[in-house]
Amino acid sequence: MDRLYRGKDARPAGKTRGNVTNTGxxxxxxxxxxxxxxxxxxxxxxxxxxxxxxxxxxxxxxxxMWSSNTANEADFWDKLKQExxxxxxxxxxxxxxxxxxxxxxxxxxxxxxxxSGPDIVFWQGFRAFSWAARGFGVNLDxxxxxxxxxxxxxxxRIMAMMSYRGHxxxxxxxxxxxxxxxxxxxxxxESVPYPTANWTWDDFLHAAAKLTKPEKNQYGFVQSPDFVWxxxxxxxxxxxxxxxxxxxxxxLTEPATIEAIQWYGDLRNKHKVAPAVGSGFQTWRDTFYTGxxxxxxxxxxxxxxxxxxxxxxxxxxxxxxGKAGRMSWIAGTGYAISATSKHHDEAWxxxxxxxxxxxxxxLGKAGRGFPARVSAQxxxxxxxxxxxxxxxxxxxxxxxxxxxxxxxxxxxxxxxKAVMDNVELGQMSAEQAIKNVMPEMTALLQKxxxxxx
Amino acid sequence: xDSSNAHVHAPTWRAAAAGRRRRSANRDAWVALLFLAxxxxxFLVFTALPILAALGLSFVNWDFQLGATFVGLDHYRRLLxxxxxxxxxxxxxxxxxxGYLPLNVVLSLGLALALNRALxxxxxxxxxxxxPVMVTMVAAALVWRWMYDYQFGVVNYFLNLLGLPRIPxxxxxxxxxxxxxxxxxxxxxxxxxxVFLAGLQAIPRYLYEAASLDGAGGWRRFWHVTLPLLSPxxxxxxxxxxxxxxxxxxxxxxxxxxxxxxxSNTIVLYIYQNAFQFFNLSYAAALGWIxxxxxFLFTLAQWRMQREWVFYE
Numbered sequence: 113m114d115r116l117y118r119g120k121d122a123r124p125a126g127k128t129r130g131n132v133t134n135t136g137x138x139x140x141x142x143x144x145x146x147x148x149x150x151x152x153x154x155x156x157x158x159x160x161x162x163x164x165x166x167x168x169x170x171x172x173x174x175x176x177m178w179s180s181n182t183a184n185e186a187d188f189w190d191k192l193k194q195e196x197x198x199x200x201x202x203x204x205x206x207x208x209x210x211x212x213x214x215x216x217x218x219x220x221x222x223x224x225x226x227x228s229g230p231d232i233v234f235w236q237g238f239r240a241f242s243w244a245a246r247g248f249g250v251n252l253d254x255x256x257x258x259x260x261x262x263x264x265x266x267x268x269r270i271m272a273m274m275s276y277r278g279h280x281x282x283x284x285x286x287x288x289x290x291x292x293x294x295x296x297x298x299x300x301x302e303s304v305p306y307p308t309a310n311w312t313w314d315d316f317l318h319a320a321a322k323l324t325k326p327e328k329n330q331y332g333f334v335q336s337p338d339f340v341w342x343x344x345x346x347x348x349x350x351x352x353x354x355x356x357x358x359x360x361x362x363x364l365t366e367p368a369t370i371e372a373i374q375w376y377g378d379l380r381n382k383h384k385v386a387p388a389v390g391s392g393f394q395t396w397r398d399t400f401y402t403g404x405x406x407x408x409x410x411x412x413x414x415x416x417x418x419x420x421x422x423x424x425x426x427x428x429x430x431x432x433x434g435k436a437g438r439m440s441w442i443a444g445t446g447y448a449i450s451a452t453s454k455h456h457d458e459a460w461x462x463x464x465x466x467x468x469x470x471x472x473x474x475l476g477k478a479g480r481g482f483p484a485r486v487s488a489q490x491x492x493x494x495x496x497x498x499x500x501x502x503x504x505x506x507x508x509x510x511x512x513x514x515x516x517x518x519x520x521x522x523x524x525x526x527x528x529k530a531v532m533d534n535v536e537l538g539q540m541s542a543e544q545a546i547k548n549v550m551p552e553m554t555a556l557l558q559k560x561x562x563x564x565x
Numbered sequence: 566x567d568s569s570n571a572h573v574h575a576p577t578w579r580a581a582a583a584g585r586r587r588r589s590a591n592r593d594a595w596v597a598l599l600f601l602a603x604x605x606x607x608f609l610v611f612t613a614l615p616i617l618a619a620l621g622l623s624f625v626n627w628d629f630q631l632g633a634t635f636v637g638l639d640h641y642r643r644l645l646x647x648x649x650x651x652x653x654x655x656x657x658x659x660x661x662x663x664g665y666l667p668l669n670v671v672l673s674l675g676l677a678l679a680l681n682r683a684l685x686x687x688x689x690x691x692x693x694x695x696x697p698v699m700v701t702m703v704a705a706a707l708v709w710r711w712m713y714d715y716q717f718g719v720v721n722y723f724l725n726l727l728g729l730p731r732i733p734x735x736x737x738x739x740x741x742x743x744x745x746x747x748x749x750x751x752x753x754x755x756x757x758x759x760v761f762l763a764g765l766q767a768i769p770r771y772l773y774e775a776a777s778l779d780g781a782g783g784w785r786r787f788w789h790v791t792l793p794l795l796s797p798x799x800x801x802x803x804x805x806x807x808x809x810x811x812x813x814x815x816x817x818x819x820x821x822x823x824x825x826x827x828x829s830n831t832i833v834l835y836i837y838q839n840a841f842q843f844f845n846l847s848y849a850a851a852l853g854w855i856x857x858x859x860x861f862l863f864t865l866a867q868w869r870m871q872r873e874w875v876f877y878e
Contacts, residue, residue, distance in 0.1 A: 218841040329716050387716045390735035391824030395710065402717055522843040533825035
């Protein structure tokens with residue numbers, strides 16, 4: 113499975129898979145069918161004399177396919193829906209289709225291609241471009257203009273990620289820039305000072321080395337084996353890139369890019385401050401939760417899980433500065449309407465309500481995400497731990513959003529297996545690994561350009 | 566009058582009876598068809614049709630956005646001659662089958678022989694060995710992923726206790742396939758065990774008595790009575806195991822996602838990635854047909870070879 117699943121909303125699957133509300137294709141279709149039959153019956157009954165047109169709004173059922181990995185989380189989303197949407201829209205029933213981890217994306221893609229996508233789609237940032245290029249979503253611009261939604265309240269970078277060719281395809285609920293999350297107990301035990309905003313790569317490496325005690329199975333840092341998750345913050349902070357800003361040229365062969373990838377891989381096989389973690393689903397994240405690792409890089413969306421799972425003290429810090437300064441990456445997720453939906457108008461009402469300032473404030477307060485609306489962000493900062501929750505705000509100040517292509521999943525997978533794995537295993541230099549994948553990467557970029565022309 | 570009447574009508578009566586028989590045979594066929602209809606319809610709609618559609622799909626290049634263009638055998642040419650990843654996943658899968666098949670068959674046969682006794686406690690042991698079969702593969706794989714963890718896994722912990730070096734089960738390019746084989750043997754042993762137990766219990770006791778009277782010892786009884794009479798069961802077990810092990814998927818997906826560096830990627834996982842993650846549906850369809858051809862050839866070869874060693878009573 114490609115490692116994009118280690119996306120922000122993918123929670124460790126080990127303990128929670130049993131609670132996933134996996135209702136399946138047939139139920140979705142059945143519900144939709146039931147909904148339309150129900151609506152028909154209701155409409156014919158309401159067509160009788162004595163009813164005003166206003167109360168004759170036909171009953172509509174929408175399917176809401178969403179990411180949720182635990183019963184708790186499912187509960188949270190359902191309550192949010194009741195509170196901020198269902199209460200005010202008695203004629204619209206939103207049926208939850210919550211799925212965990214990576215299955216969600218595969219299922220959405222399969223359903224969309226089969227022409228029976230869910231009405232409301234979990235529009236994840238890394239997939240947004242590829243889905244929009246394939247026509248999965250609906251251009252929301254007319255709705256946004258009609259209802260005068262204040263787009264400028266959303267961070268413009270996450271809006272850029274939710275847009276395709278200048279049109280908005282989803283309204284984001286959360287986003288965030290990746291941070292350094294550290295285990296305070298481990299730092300204390302080894303008398304290592306906590307990370308500071310002035311940390312350089314050398315400071316980071318130095319601290320990681322002091323925290324590493326192989327005989328105790330203890331390490332300074334755990335790497336994500338994913339290209340975006342692991343290497344990109346270092347590539348950018350080193351002044352390199354992987355794709356040009358217009359998305360038309362690969363930048364992987366830039367010396368600064370190769371240097372950063374090599375440095376990242378060396379953390380494991382040269383400096384030995386990072387344990388060897390498998391490429392299996394979520395393994396790197398779970399490794400941090402063992403309490404035997406000092407630091408890892410993840411986003412503010414991880415706070416909810418950290419509060420629930422970490423049995424040690426932890427906090428947020430900024431990622432260390434490279435020679436080009438500090439550059440973190442931004443990603444997030446939004447609510448989109450499937451092009452295959454037959455109820456665009458009703459679905460829009462849902463999208464609008466669920467991304468309202470009130471709803472996103474509730475989301476921030478619960479720690480489920482760092483709100484995409486700037487005006488709702490103070491809610492996130494009031495909840496501890498982390499002690500330094502303000503770092504989530506600092507981090508987005510020095511960050512860019514992750515550029516992707518219409519073939520990004522395949523490109524990302526190729527970079528993971530042919531570059532990241534080989535460099536981390538010490539089987540190949542970053543330079544050699546990049547050189548090897550360039551022909552295939554170039555072909556994939558051309559395919560992407562053909563798709564998004 | 567009566568008799569002459571009967572005489573006159575006799576041929577007619579016989580013809581009518583024959584007609585009724587024909588009609589009733591016809592009716593039986595219709596009734597049978599009617600009973601089969603739900604199954605048959607299901608097979609046609611959900612199995613036969615998609616298989617044929619997949620064949621058609623494998624000759625076109627189909628992307629959601631760009632539409633379909635006919636490319637003939639291009640996909641097959643690419644995957645047989647130009648796709649390094651396919652070569653990798655193919656050899657991984659063959660290695661898996663070559664490791665898993667003998668281990669599974671030999672161990673499950675050995676266990677079946679050990680458990681084929683009329684002791685009350687045997688029921689308990691059979692249950693214990695069958696339990697992993699009942700566990701969902703995904704759940705089992707999630708647990709084994711942690712057991713195989715290089716730093717924190719229980720497997721390396723025990724190796725360490727025995728004074729042996731730790732093995733990079735899932736974090737090297739050499740060990741993931743052996744790791745998946747061992748886990749799958751644990752998981753799948755119980756199924757063939759039950760098959761072999763059923764086969765053993767079908768061997769008539771008097772044959773063993775006769776062999777004993779002829780002075781055959783335990784080993785010769787096994788070699789000359791048990792093994793030949795069990796051969797149809799063994800044949801079944803091997804055919805089914807080969808087919809299912811070529812489809813190895815869940816373990817690799819959950820434990821390693823095919824990594825690192827495709828070291829544990831398998832044919833079905835590669836099909837899944839192409840179809841459901843990379844939008845290469847038509848390429849995945851071609852891959853599916855190649856897998857079918859491989860499994861078909863293996864099964865055909867076994868079918869042909871059965872007259873050499875399978876003994877039907």
